[in-house]
Amino acid sequence: MTAIRPYLRMVQSAGASVGVSFREIEANQIYYASKEDKRFAMYNVDLGLNDSSSFNIAKSKASTHSVLSAAGVPSIEHRFLLNANSKYTSEDVFDKAEHILGQYGSDAVVKRDDGAQGENVFRVGSKEELRDRLKHIFGLELNAAISPYRSSDLEYRVVVLNGEARLAFSKSKTGSWKHNLSHGASVGEVEPSLEAPLFKLAVQAAGSIGLVFCSVDVLNTADGLQVLEVNSSVFLSEFIKDNAQREEQAFRLFQDAFRLKFQ
Structure with missing residues (x-):
């Protein structure tokens, strides 16, 4: 039997x-989760509390920004770039991207539009860099998103469950411009003065997209707090690593998430 992560x-x-009881379907991937007379197929650590429309919006960086912008929620702009090799492409995507780069003052970030954990995320400062990075992303048969680079020493992650901010922490860079914990960033506390506005913004973001259970990443920029992205699955493995107190926080969070699922 495969060891569980x-x-x-x-x-x-x-x-x-x-x-709740669990029956393995695919090791470390798919399980039947059952309680009394109710059951659902659980994929990885996702409890299926979010509907498919909200899930797909959050999966796209550009779609997330579009919805948040329409709702008046401050967020960092992400513009969608359809894969240049797609049969649906009707414009020169590279020219479009270069024009946007100019609007951003030649300091931008390009990434896979459906990305996670900082993979295939690149900071670019020239047209040559931009084209090279986009070709790499498109070569992986992925669509891309481009956003302005926003300087921020800390990034904040807030976990929202059923309209309430339940857990929050900061992520500080260590030797990289990225704040990804899987790339070496370190976990810290949230300054007390930022808690209220940070929690309010995260709850607004989740509600605007229609997400019941999610994490919201926020940057504290020169223009104030802005949502960077929203994650429709809640991964806290780096947050709880080697820390019993944080693991207890996450444990109680998922207890309540399961209770909500089986209501």
């Missing part, structure tokens, strides 16, 4: 503590 084990332990 530590984070998945924690999530399932939280479920078991409130009466």
Whole structure:
């Protein structure tokens, strides 16, 4: 039998503590989660609390910004760039991207539009760099998004469950311009003075997209707090690593998420 991943084990332990049982379908990937007469197929650590429309909006960086902008929620602009090799492409995507780069003052970030964990995310400062990075992303058969680079020493992650901010922490850069924990960033606390506005912004972002359970990443920029992205699956493996107190926080969070799922 395949050993279960530590984070998945924690999530399932939280479920078991409130009466949920699990039956493996695909090791470390798909399980039947059951309680009394109810059951659902659980993919990875996603409890399926978000509907498919909200899930797909959050999966796209550009779509997330569009929805947040329409709702009046401050967020960092992300513009969608359809893969240049797509049969649906009707414009020169590279020319479009270069024009946007000029609007951003030749300091931008390009990334896969559906990306996660900082993979295939590049800071670019010239047309040559931009084209090279876009060709790389398109070569992976992915669409891209471009955004202005916004300087911020800290990035904040807020986990929202059912309209309430339940857990928050900061991410500080260590040797990279990225704030990804999987790339070496370190976890810290949230300044007390920022808690209220940060929580309010995260709850607004989740509600605007229609997400019940999600994490919201926020930058504190020269223009104030702005949503960077929204994640429709809640991954906290780096947050709880080697820290019993944080693991207890995450455990209680998932207890309540399972209770909500089986209501």
